[in-house]
Amino acid sequence: MPRPSPLDLPAHHPFGPHNLPFGLFTTAEDPGHRRLGVRHGDHVLDLAALATTSASPHAELLTAPSLNPLMAAGRGVWRAVREALLTAVTEPVHRPTVEGLLHPLDEVTLHLPFEVADYVDFFASEHHASNAGRIFRPGAEPLTPNWKHLPIAYHGRAGTVVVSGTDVVRPQGQRRPPEEAAPTFGPSARLDFEAEVGFVVGTGSRPGSPVPMADFADHVFGVCLVNDWSARDIQAWEYVPLGPFLGKSFATSVSAWVTPLDALEPARTAPPGRDVPLLPYLDDSGSEPAGYDLRLQVELNGETLSQPPFATTYWTAAQQLAHLTVNGAHLRTGDLYASGTVSGPRPDQLGCLLELTGGQGPWLQDGDEVTISAWAPGADGSHVGLGEVSGRVLPAAG
Known part of the structure; x- marks a missing residue:
């Protein structure tokens, strides 16, 4: 009997001809x-x-x-x-x-499949932003006044974007427990993961020329999975008033496969309803559905922790790109921008330990391995696999 060909895949294989990342x-x-x-x-x-x-x-x-x-x-x-x-x-x-x-x-x-030019991380999930707001600002409004008017983001460090499978050394830095008057220096004791979706820019744009939402698919080559590792204790001490820095910049892991946008066309879906009027450059009320129905899964040491749904993300990738460039900042080939932590409304749909534990821990330990995988619905009942992004925590240097 002849050996089966590796080209003969089971029906609806997540990495069949409909995918080709x-x-x-x-x-x-x-x-x-x-x-x-x-x-x-x-x-x-x-x-x-x-x-x-x-x-x-x-x-x-x-x-x-x-x-x-x-x-x-x-x-x-x-x-x-x-x-x-x-x-x-x-x-x-x-x-x-x-x-x-x-x-x-x-x-x-x-x-790493592409040379990263710039890296921007958004804060696009309303569920994550609300949960984080309740933890960081108890007693106050969970969302800041600007959150539903614009996609909030920070610039990360492109040089520390690494491919799936790369070990992540526990970062060191300043951290100040709430009960202490002054900070101390040492390894982060509150290391976290963040399950995210990344968008990889193919064609650039001219300086001074914003990229409208309608041009999203002309500039974005494809999608990858992202783990934006976060040192919550370092982050909490440093982020006021300018936002994340050393608590985020030590490592960002991405999957080894970039899925073309065309493979995800069957997964297009409408984003959540808008309850605040948007300025014209972000107003997608008359546009084709610009969300994506991606189903994420987070595993810690082989055990499933969470299954975040990207379809619940408030700000779409097209809106994020439009906002990123509206001030005239131009795109370059290899730019990577990520969604921020993806979380849904249920306890089993939260995309980081900060939310899963209410900010109390336990946090990641040395030797822990985090794996994020995802799939999207394809045509005729098929699944489109997005590969996975994994990383193992190593002890702090020295």
Whole structure:
């Protein structure tokens, strides 16, 4: 009996032809050669080799050592490459060639798939913002007066964005317990995760030219999962009046796969209802549904902690992009902006330990491993897998 082909996947496999996310990998035989790949089932298709073998008109982009050249090429090229990939993995005439370019996923090393230009983290979930407000400002209004008028965000540190599987060293810094008059220095005792969704910018924009919501899909290449690790004790002492800094900048983990927006088209959904009138550049009342029905799952040491629903996120990715650029700030290829912690209305839908424990802990311990995964509904009952982002906590340096 002939061996089954790795191209023959079960119906509705989350990494079937309807998905085809992009990544960057090396093999044990050639560890110094980073090449673009596409996930198909439990294999990685060598995109660079396929482009060369098939004389692709986009071979120069697809043989680059990162996704940035492809992302910079624009939406027309993204779609042409995706259509060619779909043909390659589904039409029998290409099967012998493609099968020879597949690598088992557990035999390759995955790398950060794109060079990060800038990193911005939003605060877009009303449930998370309200829960955090109750914890940080007991007795006051949970949401600040500006929250429903604009998507709040902070600029993070692009240089500490790391790929899934990278260990995270416990940060050190100043922290001051409420009962103490002065701060002390040492390892964070309140280390937390944040389950988020990231959006990766492909084509840039001109300085001084805001990007309207309607142009979102012309600039955003795809979606990845994000864990914005947070040292809550360092954050609490430093964040007034300018916001997060050392409590966030030590590490941000992203998944190794970037899912194209086109793969998530069946998951488009309406965002939550607006109860405050929005200024014109953020008003999406007459727009196509711009939310995404992504189902996240958070595991701690293999045990499920939470299942946050991204569909409940108040500010859409298109609104976030419009606000990010409305002052004239321009986009660059490789910009990453994240949603902020994704939380839903139920106790089993909270996206960080701060919320899950009411700010009381327990917090992450050395040796703990956090894994965030997600899927989205696809066409005809299929699922679109978003891969996973995982990281293990190591003791503080020194």
